[in-house]
Amino acid sequence: MTRYIIKRLLMLIPVILGVAILIFTIMYFTPGDPVKLIAGDTMTAEQHDQIAHELGLDQPYFTRLFKFLKQTFIDFDLGTSYIDNSSVSQQLFTRLPRTAIIASVCCLLQIIIAIPLGVTAATHQGGFLDSFCIVLAIIAISVPSFWIAMMFILLFSLRLDWLPSFGIDHWYSYILPCAANCLMGLGSTARQTRSQMLEVIRSDYVVTARAKGVPERTILYSHALPNALIPVITHLGTQFGSALGGTVVIETVFSIPGVGYYMTNAISNRDYPVVLGGVTLLAVLFCLVVFLVDLIYAFIDPRIKAQYEGSQKKRLKKTEKRGKAYA
């Protein structure tokens, strides 16, 4: 298992490098001039060239690429913003927790709400509860998050005055953004859980468990659910990943200074260091989440674990042990 973990971690390196090179190249070829955005339209050609030289923008592609890679991965320095000269890494690290809180809370809500909802729907297939859960899920998927966010603000902030409509001054400021953001994920996770459960509760081992005299509830949660979870966890993993970069809309509606908000601004300002730094950071996080999901697989399904452990050495050791036990 340790060998597998190390192997997987090493495999992350080319992925992250690839993402960094790709995003650098895309930004390089994106039309638009950061210098103009910094200095305004009134500057002279000499001023323009001077600023471009200071920022290193007049150098060729490869020189800039290697400089960027060296700076990011060897010096661990993400540079400073073109716009306000603030340190990108510092900015990212003050903003990341806010985005991460929203993303994790959404993930958690999906686990504690969407999975039981999906299980309930599956066990009452064709019945009222099933239709109810499906309709709920479809509504959750179809309603755009910015709209539901604004409706939440209208209702809970303006009408009822229960929760703040913007900012992150208190812990309860997170309630509305999280609720608005997780809705779509709730719907899709519930549907995914339902379809997986439907498959699993028809399988033979569930009948075996029933014939053994296991009560229905235990059958569902102890025998069926672990078998249904693998695709659901994959789904949750990607959802968490995209939530990290994709809370932009919610952050904008609720004026939350998170990573998404920061990066969208940077993209429209052609603030290269911010975009590159942000994307690289998110890529690393995303890779780690996917890696974690893979480890959870092994934890849930021993067959997958066996594949990971499938090195000859281990197997030999095991047979040796067994041989001794027989003797």
Added chain:
Amino acid sequence: MENANQKSGRLLSVQNLSVQYEANNEVVKAVNGVSFDLNYGEALGLVGETGAGKTTIAKAILRILPDPPAKLTGGKILLDGENLLDVPADKMPEIRGQRISMVFQDPMTALNPVKRVGWQIAEGIRLHEHCSKAEANERAKEILKLVGISEDRFREYPHQFSGGMKQRVVIAIALACNPDLLIADEPTSALDVTIQAQVLEMMGELQKAKNSALILITHDFGVVAKSCDKVGVVYAGEIIEFGTIRQVFEEPKHPYTKGLFEAIPSMSLDVDRLSPIRGLPPDPTNLPSGCKFAPRCKYRTERCRQAVDEHDFGDGHRCRCCMYSEEHGEGGK
């Protein structure tokens, strides 16, 4: 629970059991008025073609038929005199595994792939005997040894076992709580012949040792002859002939049973061709009225299309065929 030695007399009595599957406005009559009795210590073989309703009878006894689409439309299942069909659904788990348990057909899919084998055996013990986890594990290890698996494989997962080993584990799960009735649904059809013999022998020994009753579902007369005391021949959801092994094997009464025996290749006689039973079993959504076997029967008369009589030959040997009724012209052969 009673002492194993004291168990005797009638354990199970199935009376007029009927089950149908309802789906897409179609009604599949899977089991039609099946009755049989079983005593402690006896082994009953249910023989029949695929789709004859053998498994449905078994699952109906345990009440694990998927509902919907399956519906029990009539009959009684008496276990020690208590009608299982009157037991509330939430009390059934106390009977399943404890008093009646079942071995399933396909060992490859009957075990939960994400649970340790030992855990799966111990679970039933933990549930029924209300003992500690350690005690249950101890018992499970004993049972594992009983079915011929070393106890240091206790913590392994089903994917680490071969097919025959898995079937042993499935049997171990079924036997874990010393059930009074063990239902084995084609326990050997997924295994190759040598393993088949081992598994059957082991099941027979354990059943005799514990004086429990066994219902063995199979389509193999050889298996029935070897391991059962009584046999019921199932055709289109009915038991068309029922009796002891001796009665049915030596003097088969029903034309279908006779046909089945004729279709078995003989070791002693040199025959060029086997004589099969012509035709196919009837479509269960559209069963013929009267005798279900009539369309394929060489002795059929007009009467067979309207009604069928149950004839008792004494000593529990009975057969559903008009041939033995007084009204039947040609009489029995």
